[in-house]
Amino acid sequence: MISLDNRPIGVFDSGLGGLTALRSLSRILPGEDIIYFGDTGRVPYGGRSRETIMKYARQDIAFLRSFDIKAVLAACGTVSTNGLDEIAARSDIPVFGVVEAAAAAAAAATRSGRIGVIGTKASIKSRAYDEAILALRPDARVVKNACPLFVPLVEAGKIGDADPVLDLVAREYLEPMKEARVDTLILGCTHFPIIAGTIGRIMGPEVRLVDTGAQTALRLARCLKENDMLSEKEEGGCHRYFVSDNPDSFREAAELFLGGSLRGEVRHISVDEL
Amino acid sequence: MISLDNRPIGVFDSGLGGLTALRSLSRILPGEDIIYFGDTGRVPYGGRSRETIMKYARQDIAFLRSFDIKAVLAACGTVSTNGLDEIAARSDIPVFGVVEAAAAAAAAATRSGRIGVIGTKASIKSRAYDEAILALRPDARVVKNACPLFVPLVEAGKIGDADPVLDLVAREYLEPMKEARVDTLILGCTHFPIIAGTIGRIMGPEVRLVDTGAQTALRLARCLKENDMLSEKEEGGCHRYFVSDNPDSFREAAELFLGGSLRGEVRHISVDEL
Numbered sequence: 001m002i003s004l005d006n007r008p009i010g011v012f013d014s015g016l017g018g019l020t021a022l023r024s025l026s027r028i029l030p031g032e033d034i035i036y037f038g039d040t041g042r043v044p045y046g047g048r049s050r051e052t053i054m055k056y057a058r059q060d061i062a063f064l065r066s067f068d069i070k071a072v073l074a075a076c077g078t079v080s081t082n083g084l085d086e087i088a089a090r091s092d093i094p095v096f097g098v099v100e101a102a103a104a105a106a107a108a109a110t111r112s113g114r115i116g117v118i119g120t121k122a123s124i125k126s127r128a129y130d131e132a133i134l135a136l137r138p139d140a141r142v143v144k145n146a147c148p149l150f151v152p153l154v155e156a157g158k159i160g161d162a163d164p165v166l167d168l169v170a171r172e173y174l175e176p177m178k179e180a181r182v183d184t185l186i187l188g189c190t191h192f193p194i195i196a197g198t199i200g201r202i203m204g205p206e207v208r209l210v211d212t213g214a215q216t217a218l219r220l221a222r223c224l225k226e227n228d229m230l231s232e233k234e235e236g237g238c239h240r241y242f243v244s245d246n247p248d249s250f251r252e253a254a255e256l257f258l259g260g261s262l263r264g265e266v267r268h269i270s271v272d273e274l
Numbered sequence: 275m276i277s278l279d280n281r282p283i284g285v286f287d288s289g290l291g292g293l294t295a296l297r298s299l300s301r302i303l304p305g306e307d308i309i310y311f312g313d314t315g316r317v318p319y320g321g322r323s324r325e326t327i328m329k330y331a332r333q334d335i336a337f338l339r340s341f342d343i344k345a346v347l348a349a350c351g352t353v354s355t356n357g358l359d360e361i362a363a364r365s366d367i368p369v370f371g372v373v374e375a376a377a378a379a380a381a382a383a384t385r386s387g388r389i390g391v392i393g394t395k396a397s398i399k400s401r402a403y404d405e406a407i408l409a410l411r412p413d414a415r416v417v418k419n420a421c422p423l424f425v426p427l428v429e430a431g432k433i434g435d436a437d438p439v440l441d442l443v444a445r446e447y448l449e450p451m452k453e454a455r456v457d458t459l460i461l462g463c464t465h466f467p468i469i470a471g472t473i474g475r476i477m478g479p480e481v482r483l484v485d486t487g488a489q490t491a492l493r494l495a496r497c498l499k500e501n502d503m504l505s506e507k508e509e510g511g512c513h514r515y516f517v518s519d520n521p522d523s524f525r526e527a528a529e530l531f532l533g534g535s536l537r538g539e540v541r542h543i544s545v546d547e548l
Contacts, residue, residue: 041326042316042545047429049520052315055544149439152426155321165423165446168439246323270329271316271545 005229008033008238009220010064011073014056015043016155016250017190018075019257021098021213022239025073028221031233034240035067041244041271044151045078046120046189053122054083059274061087061095063242070229072096073220075213077119077189081128094223098212101219102186103132109208110184113140116177118199119188121146129188143180147173147189154191159256161197170195174202186210194256239264244271279503282307282512283494284338285347288330289317290429290524291464292349293531295372295487296513299347302495305507308514309341315518315545318425319352320394320463327396328357333548335361335369337516344503346370347494349487351393351463355402368497372486375493376460377406383482384458387414390451392473393462395420403462417454421447421463428465433530435471444469448476460484468530513538518545 009029011022015038022036037060039045045053057079061072072095074080080097088095106115117129124146133140149169153159158166177185185203187193190213200209224230231237239262243250247266254262283303285296289312296310311334313319319327331353335346346369348354354371362369380389391403398420407414423443427433432440451459459477461467464487474483498504505511513536517524521540528536 041322048315049523052519055546148430149423149426149432152423156422158423165439165442168442172439245326249323272329 005070005224006033006231006233007068007070008035009071009073010035010037010061010067010069011075012037012039012060012064013076013190014038014045014078015040016253016257017151018213019254020190020193020211021073021075021217023258024211024214024217025220026237026239028217029224029230030235030237031231032237033231034237035064035069036239036241037064038241038243038250040246040250044120045076046122046151047148048122050082050122050126053078054087057084057087063269063274069093071220071224073216074098075190075216077123077212081119081123081126081188096216096220098190098216099128099132101215102188102210102212103129104136105210105215106184106186107133107136107140109210110137110140112181112183113137114180114182115140115142116180116182116185117142117144117188118147118173118177118185118192120151121148123188129186141180143177143182145173145176150195151189151191154194159194161201166195166198170198170202174199177203182207184208184210186212188212241266242269244269244274279344280307280505280507281342281344282309283345283347284309284311284335284341284343285349286311286313286334286338287350287464288312288319288352289314290527290531291425292487293528294464294467294485295347295349295491297532298485298488298491299494300511300513302491303498303504304509304511305505306511307505308511309338309343310513310515311338312515312517312524314524318394319350320396320425321422322396324356324396324400327352328361331358331361337543337548343367345494345498347490348372349464349490351397351486355393355397355400355462370490370494372464372490373402373406375489376462376484376486377403378410379484379489380458380460381407381410381414383484384411384414386455386457387411388454388456389414389416390454390456390459391416391418391462392421392447392451392459392466394425395422397462403460415454417451417456419447419450424469425463425465428468433468435475440469440472444472444476448473451477456481458482458484460486462486515540516543518543518548
């Protein structure tokens with residue numbers, strides 16, 4: 001394998017959700033160094049306006065670029081659907097949002113053409129998923145629903161499949177998806193894989209769930225490989241984490257999203273320095 | 275009445291909750307001009323660390339002070355319990371948090387001495403309410419519980435007394451209060467008066483609910499009166515609003531908190547300018 005680029009990959013999210021994408025990325029490319037930024041001082045982004053989301057995304061990316069990174073993974077559904085394409089178009093390194101890869105996976109997986117998308121309020125308000133899916137499969141029917149309580153529920157630890165509050169909220173949010181008989185459902189927020197058990201149980205075994213972070217990690221890996229931009233190392237990649245609120249609370253909460261303990265240091269960066 | 279100070283009063287909150295306090299204040303003192311700042315670009319504060327909460331509070335107060343105000347009402351339970359006393363001690367104008375007045379009202383109202391406090395995670399983690407109550411009534415027993423989902427539920431519009439999700443969550447959060455048989459319950463977050471109907475129904479009619487914002491508005495009014503700092507106007511006070519995210523979404527959501535339409539202009543101020 002020709003290995004040409006040992007620079008780290010930058011990954012960011014409004015908070016913790018992006019760690020599900022980092023987990024996928026480090027499984028596919030265990031040798032890559034990764035710098036993660038979680039904007040825990042300003043999480044969540046999902047209820048904010050497009051202008052504010054774009055401003056924060058620009059600051060997050062600028063911070064990651066203060067390290068010499070080779071690519072950016074915007075592991076945040078809200079950022080990916082609110083102006084990231086404009087930011088990516090002006091960037092001299094590849095910037096990946098989670099929409100394109102997830103839309104492609106869903107368009108390939110659906111049999112009936114009925115695809116569901118769930119996400120934050122800002123993600124669903126945007127037409128990013130509709131456009132990406134319809135460009136690939138013009139006959140598709142896209143059914144969307146905003147699920148503003150899923151992120152607070154996950155962050156409050158209400159994630160067990162037997163949790164009655166999660167069950168009640170999920171049944172309400174997923175009702176339009178069941179009614180429309182979608183056969184594929186995009187989990188359009190990187191927090192949602194944590195509650196995929198409950199979502200899958202309610203939707204039924206015949207519905208394919210698309211993990212946006214995991215699909216995007218695959219696409220990013222393919223892009224690096226095709227462009228001879230992989231690291232020389234094939235394992236033992238070094239991970240560093242930066243957050244805009246308390247590093248200790250982040251480290252504690254991160255285990256849930258990583259499915260194991262966080263390796264690597266966690267440092268604080270003030271929002272004023274972004 | 276001797277009227278000596280026509281400067282406006284500054285009121286701030288992490289977002290919308292503080293409007294419940296503004297509503298009380300403008301009922302008690304309809305002639306006062308009020309400048310409100312809602313940090314909607316960084317809401318919610320309740321899950322953040324003490325350091326971050328204090329940093330944001332300092333910036334919020336500094337912004338309000340860029341107008342020539344005569345007093346500050348920190349209409350945010352999280353700020354009031356996380357270092358506001360330190361900020362107030364160094365201020366040359368009165369700075370009121372919501373803890374003292376609410377603790378005094380609860381200590382005066384309780385018959386059994388068993389007082390409940392509900393609030394955000396950060397508010398409950400602090401010992402601010404315990405200390406304020408025990409200073410006034412050393413024999414009191416203070417029972418606390420963090421209710422991290424109440425703010426997201428209110429902001430998601432799940433506020434109807436018949437809402438099954440709100441009912442389920444509220445029953446879980448209030449269970450320790452009922453078990454301890456508190457006779458007084460402090461609603462330690464300015465969002466909570468919006469769901470006082472559900473809280474009151476679950477707690478039962480014999481339990482007195484203390485609205486922290488309303489109690490603090492009363493105390494602030496008394497302080498201004500005693501110090502001849504009231505405005506000359508006895509009605510028609512002018513209200514101006516500033517928010518760090520989209521003004522239109524704020525105006526829309528504000529009606530719920532104000533119990534009517536918002537009068538006065540709403541302007542945007544970027545978090546970078548705070």
